[in-house]
Amino acid sequence: MVNVKKITNQILTDVIRKRPANSFKGTYGKIVLIGGSQNFGGAIIMASLAAVYSGAGLVTTITDPSNQTPLHDWLPEAMFVDWNQFEQAEPIIKSADVVVIGPGLGTDPSALTLLTKVFHLVESGQKLVIDGSALTLLASNNLPLPKDSVNILTPHQMEWQRVSGIRIADQTPEKNQAAANQRHAIVVIKSHRTQVYADNHVYENTGGTPAQATGGMGDTLAGMVGGFVAQFKDPQKAVLAAVYSHSAIADKLAEKQYVVLPHQISEALPKFMYKHQAK
Numbered sequence: 001m002v003n004v005k006k007i008t009n010q011i012l013t014d015v016i017r018k019r020p021a022n023s024f025k026g027t028y029g030k031i032v033l034i035g036g037s038q039n040f041g042g043a044i045i046m047a048s049l050a051a052v053y054s055g056a057g058l059v060t061t062i063t064d065p066s067n068q069t070p071l072h073d074w075l076p077e078a079m080f081v082d083w084n085q086f087e088q089a090e091p092i093i094k095s096a097d098v099v100v101i102g103p104g105l106g107t108d109p110s111a112l113t114l115l116t117k118v119f120h121l122v123e124s125g126q127k128l129v130i131d132g133s134a135l136t137l138l139a140s141n142n143l144p145l146p147k148d149s150v151n152i153l154t155p156h157q158m159e160w161q162r163v164s165g166i167r168i169a170d171q172t173p174e175k176n177q178a179a180a181n182q183r184h185a186i187v188v189i190k191s192h193r194t195q196v197y198a199d200n201h202v203y204e205n206t207g208g209t210p211a212q213a214t215g216g217m218g219d220t221l222a223g224m225v226g227g228f229v230a231q232f233k234d235p236q237k238a239v240l241a242a243v244y245s246h247s248a249i250a251d252k253l254a255e256k257q258y259v260v261l262p263h264q265i266s267e268a269l270p271k272f273m274y275k276h277q278a279k
């Protein structure tokens with residue numbers, strides 16, 4: 001039997017540190033988010049919003065050019081690169097601390113080409129968050145994960161079925177753990193009680209509400225995972241803190257609203273993190 005540990009609010013003060021006075025934007029990580037086709041622009045905008053609002057130092061969004069204006073309407077803090085201009089994107093991806101790929105990426109051949117290029121570019125020392133369409137493409141093309149980066153997968157149950165071959169009804173902790181270990185990855189399997197598989201440990205989230213069941217909620221989590229991993233040293237703990245914070249904020253908002261919108265979680269992050277930082 002696998003021991004499934006609960007994620008509690010203790011993870012917040014373990015991870016969210018007080019910002020040192022002698023610091024600058026570079027201290028808090030460079031993060032690149034890649035995704036947002038013409039139809040799914042909202043997904044990468046929501047992910048980027050979450051990365052900036054969780055405190056990542058420098059955020060660049062690499063996306064379809066049709067998303068530049070809405071991205072900057074929502075988020076002037078993010079830099080923009082046209083995903084058709086790969087020669088511009090390449091040095092930015094290479095110098096990033098964290099790359100998030102997949103929210104709204106789509107699954108057409110150009111998305112697969114971009115994903116493959118990114119998998120070849122990332123190196124040791126970098127963290128790669130793989131979400132949404134990138135997981136679907138990974139599964140349908142049997143792509144091996146990059147060998148040297150810290151790889152973090154954030155599938156919902158159907159994406160995990162595609163990636164692991166384990167049908168949703170059969171996704172037990174034992175089977176999930178074996179599949180996560182085999183991939184040497186941190187795997188966040190999202191559901192009403194999200195589980196995190198990391199380094200032969202299994203953690204289960206204790207929060208979350210059906211008010212979160214709305215498109216873009218996972219895109220927001222992917223951006224938060226990127227933002228937390230960019231700033232906080234231990235990637236496993238940073239992932240756990242992001243998962244916990246995402247649902248804790250939603251639970252609080254759901255005390256007074258019927259549905260929680262993904263961007264509202266991002267907007268609540270700075271105050272939430274202030275309240276729960278290590279003293």
Ligand SMILES: NC(=O)C1=CN([C@@H]2O[C@H](COP(=O)(O)OP(=O)(O)OC[C@H]3O[C@@H](n4cnc5c(N)ncnc54)[C@H](OP(=O)(O)O)[C@@H]3O)[C@@H](O)[C@H]2O)[C@@H](O)CC1
Nearest residue numbers: 040041042043102103104105106132133156157158215216
């Ligand atoms: N505003 C935007 O731009 C938005 C853009 N988005 C982007 O769209 C892309 C596609 O992502 P996707 O998740 O929407 O679609 P897909 O990969 O086909 O999976 C759905 C299939 O899986 C099934 N399913 C079973 N269990 C499930 C579970 N626990 N959670 C979820 N689904 C579950 C489900 O079952 P059904 O609902 O049919 O019963 C259905 O058959 C991706 O890049 C994403 O970032 C979205 O974020 C929305 C907002």
Ligand SMILES: Nc1ncnc2c1ncn2[C@@H]1O[C@H](COP(=O)(O)OP(=O)(O)O)[C@@H](O)[C@H]1O
Nearest residue numbers: 156190191192208209210213215216217218219
């Ligand atoms: N009933 C629920 N209870 C708790 N959390 C939920 C519930 N429904 C959805 N969520 C959360 O919302 C997110 C959905 O992710 P995902 O399906 O990838 O959304 P999207 O791709 O539309 O952004 C996950 O973090 C999941 O845990």
Ligand SMILES: [Mg+2]
Nearest residue numbers: 132156218219
């Ligand atoms: Mg998703």
